[in-house]
Amino acid sequence: MGRPARFTREELQAKALSIVDEHGLEALSMRSLAQALGTGAMTLYNYVGTREELDVLVVEAVAGKATWVVPQGCRWEEELVVIARALWSAVRAHPHAVPLILTCRSRSPTTLRVAEALLASIARAGLQGDGLLIAFRSVMALIIGLAQGELAGPLALRAGESAEETIKRLRSLPADCFPCLREAADAAASSNPDHEFNESLRLLIVGIKNAKAR
């Protein structure tokens, strides 16, 4: 007998993301999500086949917030930057979810759509096959890598450690062993993530342009 469903997949998705945003990755479990929804853990299996799907759901929620408008008649470089920035902003808005995105992106249809758009903009540069793949992967690695690494030199959000704390930790390393690392940490302490992202992307675009020329 077709009983009406108590929840929708979207409700699970929204609640799961809010748990991750507010209490971190480790706070998300079948049981915690169920409780937040006011039901038992087993109920969730009516909407999701497995715990891993919960992670994909969160990735989808984040990637879904990447929206962009490509200015009419713009060059491929502009298009690439616009899309890359959209994804980067979406990811950056949910720092706790970054490890999930690193791990689950190829399983998320929404992420695939963004990837397709990025690829199309690179293809406009005249690249194909191997060259296309290489440029695309580099851009993707940069977006996600920088979103996570927004924090410090070699970086990484240590569970429960803020950007400031990471940078402080790196700055307190022995200066004689890690002179460059300290300089980088100093720079990180006073840098603007948006600016950094723009510049990194530009490094790569210069390289891509050059690859095309050859």
Place this chain on the structure above:
Amino acid sequence: MGRPARFTREELQAKALSIVDEHGLEALSMRSLAQALGTGAMTLYNYVGTREELDVLVVEAVAGKATWVVPQGCRWEEELVVIARALWSAVRAHPHAVPLILTCRSRSPTTLRVAEALLASIARAGLQGDGLLIAFRSVMALIIGLAQGELAGPLALRAGESAEETIKRLRSLPADCFPCLREAADAAASSNPDHEFNESLRLLIVGIKNAKAR
């Protein structure tokens, strides 16, 4: 009374890495490692403060395998490539550990030493402060991002999914929705990871050279 220790930290490290290599990340737990060592879980707390330290131990083990020789009198570009390749090879030799490296690298002294060497080579290019930080983060994001993404377009080792399976999955996407993604997946199916890494790194180096020139 000082009883002699039954194990060394190095023994835990080696065994932990071998578990990850052979049975995947999820197979590593306090209990499984203890059993592999022929003891009880609580014994491990004599060597390690917390479960998370086990992860760092594994990252250390992987990063420790990154060794390199800088040719005498070589240019900074060569030096950068040599070090980056050393880290990349070490990481690639332990694919199951990649998510750990993404997450724990800043807590691993060994990784910090590699980072310092990379930074020093970039500093030789004449970059400092912000520019140094940006170039370094880009290279780091590329190394780790590509090691993970070695597999497919937007990529990621789905738990228990091989590179071939991921690529196959992406190639079977609807061609009208994802034309570029399919082209990239085709290229990925027949590409050489070493070649790709070299080329990606070169894209970035071209950009870095250019940044220095300005």
Place this chain on the structure above:
DNA sequence: ACCTGAACACCGTTCAAGT
């Protein structure tokens, strides 16, 4: 069709006891 509680085989970790 969808909901749900009990139960099972796991976790990491605290505690208290042993040498």
Place this chain on the structure above:
DNA sequence: ACCTGAACACCGTTCAAGT
């Protein structure tokens, strides 16, 4: 100092029963 088993508060998931 180092070792260890029992116990606690968690996991994801199977199963069987409910509407």
